[in-house]
Every structure is written in structure tokens, then in C-alpha cells.
Amino acid sequence: MSTSRGPSVRQRRLAAELRRLRERQGLTGDEVADTLAWSTAKVSRLENxxxxxxxxxxxxxxxxxxxxxxxxxxxxxxxxxxxRRGWWEEYRDLPSPLADYIALESEATAVREWCSTVLPGLLQTEDYARNVIGGWSDLATLPPQELERRLDVRMRRREVLDRPHPLELSVILDEAVLQRRIGDRKVMREQLEHLHRMASLPHLTVQILPLNVAHSVLAESFILLQFSPVHDIVFPDIVHTESLTISHFAEEAVTYMYRLAYTSLARQALDAADSRRRIIEARDAW
Structure with a gap:
């Protein structure tokens, strides 16, 4: 399993700005390399x-x-x-796609997430998350120690919701997620109670897409990450999707389609107040 890390958002912002400054000066990479006695490859590596x-x-x-x-x-x-190193880099055995995603999530300003199978990781209780992560053992055996480390990582990710300037999180849940049993009934009741509490926070929005409404957008789960400018340096929105075997990031040209999909899903979903009531109904049913 590869544990190589992709560049963080901060590194990519800096690289893009260094390239822009060079171009503004009318210099080529070769000219910069000659002036500083570097290789052209070094200039390229820094700018990318x-x-x-x-x-x-x-x-x-x-x-x-x-x-x-x-x-x-x-x-x-x-x-x-x-x-600076991120806290997730302490976990050297994390799969690269997961580490790269956490790096992006940690620097995002807002996240828009459509969930059709399970609750988003940021809103999972420890017991619910343990059952979700444990399910992967049926496909790729995780030793108990590794499972606990993955669980610890998932719980630490929730820090983005508690920081001084918390992540703005908007979630649309397929109603089936509330009915899909993960763990036992106690796990589900506690999870939905937690979800209801979190949905009341000012920087969180949770909407439920009922099963009995016409679904005009049939899309797999996706996460749209948005970033505010830092030092006037803009970073593009990124979409993250995954399957059993692939974790995929897409930028710019693709993100507009996902923004439209999210907007369409939000129009069809219940509003925040009705969604909280639906969550309580589902909790009580469990």
C-alpha cells in the first residue's frame, strides 16, 4: 500500500503563486534556474x-x-x-488517498456533501464509525490495532467543526441512510440523536431527501470542498468521490456539474426544520 503524500492546499497555493510571480516578471524557468544556479527541474518541482x-x-x-x-x-x-506537518501525518500507515483527503478537508472553508449510503464521517459517532470501518475487514482484513487507529483518525477529523472558525458543513442525506442499520439498534438510536444535535449548530445544515419524492438527480455520494482565498491566493473547488477501489479528486471543469447537482438535490430535500423532525422520527423508530 502506497503511503506517499500529495501536496497540501498550502503547498499548492504557494507553488501557484511562485509560478505567477515568475511569469509576471517575464522570466522562464530556465532563466530562473541559471540566475540562482539551480536546475530547471528544481524550479519546475517548486512551481508544481x-x-x-x-x-x-x-x-x-x-x-x-x-x-x-x-x-x-x-x-x-x-x-x-x-x-507545517498536519496531525494526520503522524499516522504513517494511512492510505495515501485518505491522507490527501484529510489534508484538503482540514483547509476547506465549506463542504457540501451528498450521502446515499452512510452518514458523513464528520457526523458519525464512535460506535457507528467503528461498525462502518469494521465492515471493510470483510474486503481487506484490518488488524484490531489498525481498525482502532482508523477510528481515531475519523474522530480527530471532527476537530474542523470545533475550531475557532469552524468548517461550514452542508449535508443532504438520502432518507435510506436513516433506515439502513449500521451496528445494532442502540448504535442507530445514539447516532441519530447525535445527528439531530449537530443539525442544530449554526454552521451545519442537514437536509433529508425523502424516499417518496421524485429524484431528478441519481448521483453517487460526493463531497464538494470549497476554499476561501488565503493571502489573496485563490484555490479551486475540489470534488471527491470514491468507490470500493478508487478514491478520486476532480477540479475546476467538473466541479460546476456537481454544484448544480447539489443545488438540485437541496431543492428536492426537506428544509432544515422538517429534516430535524424526520431525524427524530427515524431515531424513535429504532
Whole structure:
């Protein structure tokens, strides 16, 4: 299993800005490499976030591009941020797609999620999550210690909802998710009670798509991650989808279609208040 890590959002923001600054100066990668006595490959790796940017290298580039004042301070701060390790990197045995997703989720400003099979990881209780993760053992055996580590990671992911500027999370749930048994009845009751509490938070929106309404969009589960500009550097929205064997990220050209799909699903779903009532009905049924 590969455990190589893709670049973080911070690294990709910095790389894109370094490329933009070079182009604004009218310099080629070869010219930058010649001036700084680097290889052209090094310049390319920095501008494509294929390698971590050392602070000293960033300072040399900013000198070459004549960046001073507040803009320089912003980019140096971004470079320091990009060099920071995320908490998930403590778990070296995490599959790369999962580690890459957590890195994106940790820096997202807003997440729009459509769930057709299980509750989103950020809203799962520990017992519900243990049963979801444990189910993978039927396909790829997870030792008990590894299962607990995956569970610990899932619980730590919820920190994005408790930080000073919490993630804005909007979720549309297929009603079948409320009825699909994960674990025993106690697990389901506690999970739906937790979901109801979370749905009352100001930065969370939960909508239920009833089974008995006409479904105009038949889509697999997906997550749309959105990012606010940092130091005036924009990062594109990203869509994440997955199947049993593939975890897939898509950017820009594809995300517009998913935004339309989410908007359509939200129009068909119950509003927030009616959705909370439906959650309580489902809890009581369990």
C-alpha cells in the first residue's frame, strides 16, 4: 500500500503563486534556474508542488522577483504554513488517498456533501464509525490495532467543526441512510440523536431527501470542498468521490456539474426544520 503524500492546499497555493510571480516578471524557468544556479527541474518541482519549498529557496525567489513589503510577508507566512506537518501525518500507515483527503478537508472553508449510503464521517459517532470501518475487514482484513487507529483518525477529523472558525458543513442525506442499520439498534438510536444535535449548530445544515419524492438527480455520494482565498491566493473547488477501489479528486471543469447537482438535490430535500423532525422520527423508530 502506497503511503506517499500529495501536496497540501498550502503547498499548492504557494507553488501557484511562485509560478505567477515568475511569469509576471517575464522570466522562464530556465532563466530562473541559471540566475540562482539551480536546475530547471528544481524550479519546475517548486512551481508544481512536487517538492516542499524550503524557506531559504522562497526568499531567494522573492528577491529575484522583487517582492517587498506586506506582499513579501504574506508569502513568507504562507511558506512557513506550507512547511507545517498536519496531525494526520503522524499516522504513517494511512492510505495515501485518505491522507490527501484529510489534508484538503482540514483547509476547506465549506463542504457540501451528498450521502446515499452512510452518514458523513464528520457526523458519525464512535460506535457507528467503528461498525462502518469494521465492515471493510470483510474486503481487506484490518488488524484490531489498525481498525482502532482508523477510528481515531475519523474522530480527530471532527476537530474542523470545533475550531475557532469552524468548517461550514452542508449535508443532504438520502432518507435510506436513516433506515439502513449500521451496528445494532442502540448504535442507530445514539447516532441519530447525535445527528439531530449537530443539525442544530449554526454552521451545519442537514437536509433529508425523502424516499417518496421524485429524484431528478441519481448521483453517487460526493463531497464538494470549497476554499476561501488565503493571502489573496485563490484555490479551486475540489470534488471527491470514491468507490470500493478508487478514491478520486476532480477540479475546476467538473466541479460546476456537481454544484448544480447539489443545488438540485437541496431543492428536492426537506428544509432544515422538517429534516430535524424526520431525524427524530427515524431515531424513535429504532
Amino acid at each position: 508542488a512536487r517538492t516542499g519549498a524550503k524557506i531559504g529557496d522562497v526568499l531567494r525567489l522573492l528577491d529575484l522577483y522583487e517582492i517587498e513589503g506586506a506582499r513579501r510577508q504574506d508569502l513568507v507566512s504562507l511558506a512557513h504554513d506550507a512547511a
